[in-house]
Amino acid sequence: MSSDIIFYTNPMSRGQIVRWMLEEVGAPYDTELLDYATSMKGEKYRAINPMMKVPAIVHRGRVVTECAAICAYLADAYPEAGLGPRDEEKANYYRWLFFAAGPLEQAVTNKSAGFEPGEERAQMLGYGNYDLAVNTLAGHLEGRDYVCGSRFTAADVYVGSHLLWGIQFGTLPKLDTFVAYTQRLEQRDAYRRAKDKDNRLIADIQAAAS
Missing domain, CATH: 3.40.30.10 (Glutaredoxin)
Known part of the structure; x- marks a missing residue:
């Protein structure tokens, strides 16, 4: 079935x-x-x-x-x-979920592609500039265990994935706040199960191609 x-x-x-x-x-x-x-x-x-x-x-x-x-x-x-937000968590949940999907991703993608706007163009972009987007997220996570405070939600899966990927591949800085946050996420059983499954599939694909 x-x-x-x-x-x-x-x-x-x-x-x-x-x-x-x-x-x-x-x-x-x-x-x-x-x-x-x-x-x-x-x-x-x-x-x-x-x-x-x-x-x-x-x-x-x-x-x-x-x-x-x-x-x-x-x-x-x-x-x-x-994994959804409680009433008191909805503001942070939706704000930072969409922040990661919008300003953060735009900033990281443009920087990785070699496009960094000058000051005169920053106002045209939804994220201003790379440093502003990165530091804004870091400022929110400072002193918090998770996006909504002390409780893990679906927003942490998405925001955390951006940070885990960015730190691993160097598209985001290894700020102490980011490192501490991602280390908490890496301890989750569901995260480890997911990584194990995808890593096994990657190994199978690479073995078949060799």
């Missing part, structure tokens, strides 16, 4: 974010592995995501794409997991 969730991914992609979220939710899911050259561009998957990128999920026939949206959707769809 198939699961309610079909998870479309490639282990060497942002699908790792959604894998972690799925493990946190704890609901059963079926995984469909796609490769960049063929199946991700095929008609079957284009009907699910015309952008031809992963990840995506189909939950009871409903398609959700974009990592931040998937994390928020799954928190809502499975409230028993306790």
Whole structure:
């Protein structure tokens, strides 16, 4: 019997974010592995995501794409997991979930691509400049265990994934606040399960290609 969730991914992609979220939710899911050259561009998957990128999920026939949206959707769809915001957490939850999906990602992507706007153009951009975006997030996390305070939520899966990835590959600085925050996240059982699954899949792909 198939699961309610079909998870479309490639282990060497942002699908790792959604894998972690799925493990946190704890609901059963079926995984469909796609490769960049063929199946991700095929008609079957284009009907699910015309952008031809992963990840995506189909939950009871409903398609959700974009990592931040998937994390928020799954928190809502499975409230028993306790990953959605309580009333007093909603301001921080939504603010920083969308901050990571917008200003932070734009700032990191543009800097990685070699585009750093001068002062005269900074006002045109949603993030101002790279340092401003990075320091704004660091300022929020200072003195907090998680995005919403003392409790882990789906916002930490998404925000934390940006920081874990950025620190690993050097696109974000190893600020003490960032390092302490990501170290807490790495201790989560769901995070470790997700990493183990994706690392095994990556090893299989690399072995098959050698």
